[in-house]
Each structure stands twice: as structure tokens, then as C-alpha cells.
Amino acid sequence: AQKVTQAQTEISVVEKEDVTLDCVYETRDTTYYLFWYKQPPSGELVFLIRRNSFDEQNEISGRYSWNFQKSTSSFNFTITASQVVDSAVYFCALSEYSNYQLIWGAGTKLIIKP
């Protein structure tokens, strides 16, 4: 089975709170990539990060961090000290070496209230 699950449909927090978006995936491939994209209200999906299956190091970029754990098949995304500009829909996606197509999660809508 090929699947990406983002169980949180919508999350609402107050500005400056930390928030974690969950992504759980299923694959039989040993070689794969995981991606996170952000879709602000303007509509254009913006690439945030890519991780390959052989690199389990966590990644930090400013207020954003990603936790990749193969043992739990998860690739979670945390925003520290959230800001209103972080409000968007966030998508997690899986690219398998054996499959040309990206497999997308359903997305998590993040609302940051001032």
C-alpha cells in the first residue's frame, strides 16, 4: 500500500504557540523521499523541505523543524513561536523510487490567531 496520512484536518493556535503537524506514511520501498509543502491563501504551493530515506537527521530552519523517524514511519513538522503568516494549508508527500508519481497527504489547515 502507498499512503500518506495527515490525521489533523485543521489546527488552530494562538500566535507564539508551538505547533506540530503530523505526517505518517506507508511504503514498501527502501529508497524514497518525503516532502513538505506550504499553501498560503494565495494558492501557490511552496516547497519547504525534502528528506531521503537514508537520512534520519532532524532538520531545523529558523522557526521550522522536521523530525523524521523511520521506526514510526513519521515525518512531523514543528513550527516554534508561530506567527500569523504561518497560516496556510500544509501538505506532506512521498516520492518512491519505484513510482513516478508523488503521493500526497490530504493536508492540514493551520490557523494562527493573533
Added chain:
Amino acid sequence: DVKVTQSSRYLVKRTGEKVFLECVQDMDHENMFWYRQDPGLGLRLIYFSYDVKMKEKGDIPEGYSVSREKKERFSLILESASTNQTSMYLCASKPRQGRFNSPLHFGNGTRLTVT
């Protein structure tokens, strides 16, 4: 700056009309994609093209066709629009090398309403 441009941001069409959605990229990318986005369903692939005049069906090709006559342009065609094709349509591209691990570059989307 690299760019994927979709010709219309909003479009309203009547049932039965033939609808053309245009997408142009300036990155010399071989691969181009058309997705449909609906709430709760994420992105679903309609068609993709890996070269000029080449096309492959995605997950939901029914009711759609595509055209890729030039490398930079990928058109999505609704032969006879229906109300269940009301949706957000997203075009994307990426280079041939790194087809597996390159991120997609997206346009702003076309919100199509069929009445």
C-alpha cells in the same frame, strides 16, 4: 526567478462548455503535471507529461484531456464541463533529472466554477 504561470486565476463556465486551462513554465522542465485539489482529498493527479507530445494518465483522467505541443506549455482540456469538475486546478513542473527527488514548482492555481 523560476515561474509557472497559469493563465486564469478564476474561471466560471457553464455545463457542457469546452474549457481550456493553460500553463506555461520558464524553467525548461521536461515534466509537467495537472492536479486537482478538493477539500479533504489533497492533490489528485489528472495527467502528466514527461516530454513534448507525450502524456500519461494520472489517478483521475476521466473527463479531461491534455495537450503538450511545446515544452513550456501544458494545457488541460475539459471537453464538456460538468458541475463535478468545479475545483481548484494546479499546474506543476520539474526537471527530468531528479524526477524522483526534485520538488515540484507550482503555479498559483485556477479556481474553476462550472454552473
